[in-house]
Amino acid sequence: MTFMRRPAWWSVLLTALGVLVFARLGVWQLHRADFKDELLRRYAAAAGAPLQPFDAVADQPPVDAYPRVRVQGHYLTDRVYLLDNPRHDSLGGVEVFVPFLPAHQQKLLLVDLGFLPGNGTDTPPQLPPLPSDAQTLEGLYQPSPGTGLEMGGNALARQTQWPKTSIYLDLHQVADDLHTALYPRMLSLDKDPSAIYLRVHTLDLSSMPPARHRAYAFQWFTFAIAAVAIFLFLHRKKRRSTSDG
Incomplete structure (x- = not known):
């Protein structure tokens, strides 16, 4: 005996499409985080380059x-x-x-x-x-x-x-x-000990650092899981009420 009612084709399609989109967005955010991590590594290495x-x-x-x-x-x-x-x-x-x-x-x-x-x-x-x-x-x-x-x-x-x-x-x-x-x-x-200025070489990723991309990826993956959970919830079989004869 199954615990689910047979879903309409369009609900299956919409859920599958939503899960696919959310998952792809999550993967894309992870790729952006890796890309910016690599930028930061290159930037750090540049400070000691010839x-x-x-x-x-x-x-x-x-x-x-x-x-x-x-x-x-x-x-x-x-x-x-x-x-x-x-x-x-x-x-x-x-x-x-x-x-x-x-x-x-x-x-x-x-x-x-x-x-x-x-x-x-x-x-x-x-x-x-x-x-x-x-x-x-x-x-x-x-x-x-x-x-x-x-x-x-x-x-x-x-x-x-x-x-x-x-x-x-x-x-x-x-x-x-x-x-x-x-x-x-x-x-x-470059840094100069005799200069009055404080010089710190930093790459400006403050608007979207790697950690924020990973946070957005987690959010998108959560949406994908939520879409599946909502689909299952809406199509569960309701228990039939019983009464004492």
């Missing part, structure tokens, strides 16, 4: 790789950008970015000088003066910080004085603000 000339990768950086480069040129010392939401900001500090003109080039390279700690107040920290002479920089050539929803639109376009502050930093917006072309990535400078 230096290479910036010109070799400037316009066409390798996909899913983060070259460590050396570049010579000059800072645009009067054009400073402050990122007001760095992850290691515990005292109201800012991440400082400055355009850099590589020697014999026309495009600008955005340079991440590092994190400048604050003093626990809403007042931005005092920026040290930038060198105006020729500089040789070394660091990782990596994507810019992630962007998000900007309430009110482009914050840089509304500001007329420098330094300019934003909670997101988009290379296209910076290029428009500077009225010139930028390289497709930015330079995150």
